[in-house]
Amino acid sequence: MLFTFFLLAVGIILHRISDKIPRDLMPKFLWSSKFISQMFQKNSEELECSSQIRYLSLQLASAEKALRKALRLRKTTPEYELAHTLILEPREVLILDAQAVAGADTVEWGTQLALWGLIPLWQAAPPPDIVLSLRPPTPSDCWPFSGSRGELIVSLPSQTRVDRVSIEHVRPDTARSAPRNFTIYGTLANGTWIKLKDGVYQRHLPTKQYYSLQHKTIFWDKIVFQILSNHGNTKYTCIYRFHLYKYTNSDLIKV
Known part of the structure; x- marks a missing residue:
């Protein structure tokens, strides 16, 4: 930087005294002035290039900072606030080929009725397996059971x-038939039941909500989804989707 200012000062001085220089010495001074001018131009271009590089570096640093902030926010945000995303966690897979049946004390709802008083349900209730479907749910595309308490058993x-499950309803903000309080159990091959989660399906959150389970390293034979209450419908409760997920990099400890 100091060298640049020095060249600039020398150029200005030579320009001012050029009319006082003898003609026989003029070519040398002209050559010197031209050389200094070229050097100054070259340094100006280098300064401009350096300025652009600094600008791009600052932009890159700003983008990296924003990315780190977003990743920190994702790690610290409660799981239900991230439930609207369709992207699974890294190395997480959806458990397929499971089968669902109603629990022994659960009465399936098959009476003619209308969801929210507008959309009719058919006379024969859809089977429990509908909750494992991968298609996006639409109104009445659910498994209904009588009352506000019921049980769904998923055989793996x-x-x-x-590692975690998701519960989905099409309109939890207005439908009183959506599940509310629930408990999830895992059963071993010998019939032992172990509690994995006590949870609440919230009405004011996204339609698809995720819940992390305990005992992630145990191999289960079945998953039992017990609904303990709904959001106010005394006649029936509807479960639209209930999906199971596992991480592919978990420690493998078979019980």
């Missing part, structure tokens, strides 16, 4: 781990 295709 093979003994496997389950």
